Amino acid sequence: MHPPIEFWFEFGSNYSYLALMRIEALAGRAGVPLVWKPFLLGPIFRELGWQDSPFNEQREKGEYVWRDMARRAAKYGIPFTRPSSFPRRALLPMRVALLGADQRWMGEYCRRIMLRNWSQDAEIDDPDAVLALLAGLVDDPVAVLRAAQGEDNKEALRAQTAEARRLGIFGAPSFIVRGELFWGDDRLEDALEYAQSLA
């Protein structure tokens, strides 16, 4: 049995999108258990001294990133439209993701949220949208939304974000395999190979 891959991600992060659309299938094929670790990127960036996404703070890199995204999405066969708003607020869907992290519907839920942001160019921090995307995945979307907005769950997401910081995570997506940190969608395969190399 290989050690699990922890997948630290944020719905507002563009490279998290590429990794999220691929990880469940790739981890399954590799025989590596997948542990979903939603966390908030905003507080991490602010602690590192950024008020905005580094892709917005640095113009040249920002312009490049959208070309890179389009090329990588095409390479993977993933739909992609440059969003008219970036980074999109994702607090509510992130709270739902924390609640769903060990549920069977997690992967499909996350892909639906991501596609809405990165392919349909629509807001995701929106109760109606989240309810609609939960439909068919959970028995009672309204109850899930209510639980996601409970104080315990809000606090749990803050704690998970603090844990990311403690682990040295400085961006998303990040992958952790038995303490070894990998950063960026383009290190997903390396992280899985590392997990496969361990008993």
Next chain:
Amino acid sequence: MHPPIEFWFEFGSNYSYLALMRIEALAGRAGVPLVWKPFLLGPIFRELGWQDSPFNEQREKGEYVWRDMARRAAKYGIPFTRPSSFPRRALLPMRVALLGADQRWMGEYCRRIMLRNWSQDAEIDDPDAVLALLAGLVDDPVAVLRAAQGEDNKEALRAQTAEARRLGIFGAPSFIVRGELFWGDDRLEDALEYAQSLA
């Protein structure tokens, strides 16, 4: 005939090291002509508002980068020792590289300089070291060094650096294939595939 891949690099840049050790063989195998484009990263970073390597300016990312480097080098089978000084000054060997960009000895010269920095942990902005590494590659190392330090060549390296900036280059290594910019060692294969897709 495929369009060429332009390889924009700096001896002081760690990810340039990984790309430089691989690119001549990979481009040759892909049937893509290789154009060497040495440029100075320092002036680019300063124009972007950094006084030092971003890997030094941001502690978390900096710590991560050395683990990533060690893993990637092992994956490629390239020797790597974290240098005791980073980033190393590289002005003199860069000037020689500009002079050698269209010479047969360019690839081997660059690999020798890079190995000295990234495997032997030794200074490279050093006339004696550059002379020693040129031995056996050029007929008259002293004459090459003298030409490299001539005013024309110094000015040409400044001009090449300004051209990098004009092209939107913000880091190294960068690859340009018919106007399309790819950034980072981990995009080398994508850049070559792109060149191969063009007639």
